Structures are given as C-alpha cells and as structure tokens.
Amino acid sequence: MPANDPGDKDGDERPLMSEPQLRFLKYSVITMGVMLFVGFLIIIGRIIYLIANAPPTPPTEAAISTLVRDARLPLPAGAAVRHVSLSGNRLAVHYDTPGESAIVVLDLTTGSVVSKVVVAPGK
Secondary structure, three states, rough: OOOOOOOOOOOOOOOOOOOHHHHHHHHOOOOOOOHHHHHHHHHHHHHHHHHOOOOOOOOHHHHHHHHOOOOOOOOOOOOOEEEEEOOEEEEEEEOOOOOOOEEEEEEEEOOOOOEEEEOOOEE
C-alpha cells in the first residue's frame, strides 16, 4: 500500500509533497490564473476595438430605392467637373469655369441642390 493510504496503520505518514514542491505548485497556479485573466482582458479589449472601428456598412436595398433615379445638376456653360464625392445621400461636385470655381452639394433623395459654395482665391 502507498505510504499515505488512510488504511496504513504503521503511523509513518508522509505528506504528498514537500514544502518546496507545494510552494512551486502554488506559484504555478497563481501565475496561470493571472495569465488567464490577462488573456481574457486582451480578448475583450480586441472585441471592443473591432466594434468601435468597424467599417461602415453598405447601404441596404431599401435605402438605395429611396434615391432619385434621374437627378439633374445644372452647371454653368463651359464647366469642367474636377472632383465628385459621395457621402450617404449627398453628392458633392467640385467644378471649374473660366469665371469661378465652386462646390455644389446635391441631395440624392430629393434631387435638389442643398448648397453651393463658391471657391474664391485668397487675398
């Protein structure tokens, strides 16, 4: 029978582990617990980071169907479009004419011009 069996009647019971072994086991369990805790914190932090920095979702079919199909933007004669930018349901058109440079913002749900900004040279 093993030395630490409860049925042992000899009276020479030895502990299962010596003091250094028990101390090493205690430190190992504490270290592994801390590593698990830090690992969970890192995973939770990564999830929060990915949620906060998620790319914008593309517009749904219902949102696209509310847009005007044939919107017209009246530009002056001789205008040359330099840049077009889309943000949500707004379209910004930057154009140049021999007399001026301007940016026109068009609402795509109504088809109307929201604003016009004339870009004037600085003095």
